Amino acid sequence: xxxxxxxxxxxxxxxxxxxxxxxxxxxxxxxxxxxxxxxxxxxxxxxxxxxxxxxxxxxxxxxxxxxxxxxxxxxxxxxxxxxxxxxxxxxxxxxxxxxxxxxxxxxxxxxxxxxxxxxxxxxxxxxxxxxxxxxxxxxxxxxxxxxxxxxxxxxxxxxxxxxxxxxxxxxxxxxxxxxxxxxxxxxxxxxxxxxxxxxx
Numbered sequence: 298x299x300x301x302x303x304x305x306x307x308x309x310x311x312x313x314x315x316x317x318x319x320x321x322x323x324x325x326x327x328x329x330x331x332x333x334x335x336x337x338x339x340x341x342x343x344x345x346x347x348x349x350x351x352x353x354x355x356x357x358x359x360x361x362x363x364x365x366x367x368x369x370x371x372x373x374x375x376x377x378x379x380x381x382x383x384x385x386x387x388x389x390x391x392x393x394x395x396x397x398x399x400x401x402x403x404x405x406x407x408x409x410x411x412x413x414x415x416x417x418x419x420x421x422x423x424x425x426x427x428x429x430x431x432x433x434x435x436x437x438x439x440x441x442x443x444x445x446x447x448x449x450x451x452x453x454x455x456x457x458x459x460x461x462x463x464x465x466x467x468x469x470x471x472x473x474x475x476x477x478x479x480x481x482x483x484x485x486x487x488x489x490x491x492x493x494x495x496x497x
Contacts, residue, residue: 310348312338314358321359321402326412331355356406357414363403364423370396371430382437383495389434390461390490397465404469408462431458438494460490
């Protein structure tokens with residue numbers, strides 16, 4: 298039986314988020330409804346509406362928490378890596394992929410724009426914090442490529458993001474397989490993104 302996170306008076310909102318995130322990973326987006334979530338938490342089917350009038354509001358709260366965890370995953374990996382541009386790029390990528398493979402349904406939701414309310418003021422700061430990591434790891438690449446202008450940095454960020462984000466989706470979709478059927482580890486090959494963009 299799924300573990301139900303209990304709540305005390307006054308923190309129903311957080312209990313709905315915590316249990317909802319578990320449900321999202323267990324059943325996917327299509328298996329999540331406010332009514333099912335209310336039953337899991339043990340409240341009336343109308344109770345969630347006080348905090349989340351619609352499913353869109355709830356999913357936006359999920360994404361807000363998701364971006365916070367996402368940025369933390371990348372920052373944690375970077376903190377454990379040498380202070381070298383290539384190693385920081387590799388570390389941030391490992392944190393990116395670790396989050397995506399641990400929480401694949403949340404990861405997909407965070408980048409599904411039409412499911413979220415981007416006007417919600419709570420969503421912007423954590424999303425921007427995650428984007429700041431991309432800016433940070435891309436800047437040395439832009440400088441090395443002599444593209445250290447606003448336009449050049451944006452183009453490099455797009456290149457770096459496309460590679461890592463595409464890698465993440467291929468991993469969570471089971472499309473990357475190493476010999477013997479094992480999942481392809483990020484940057485296991487001798488030729489990786491950092492080696493191409495920031496050669497030693």
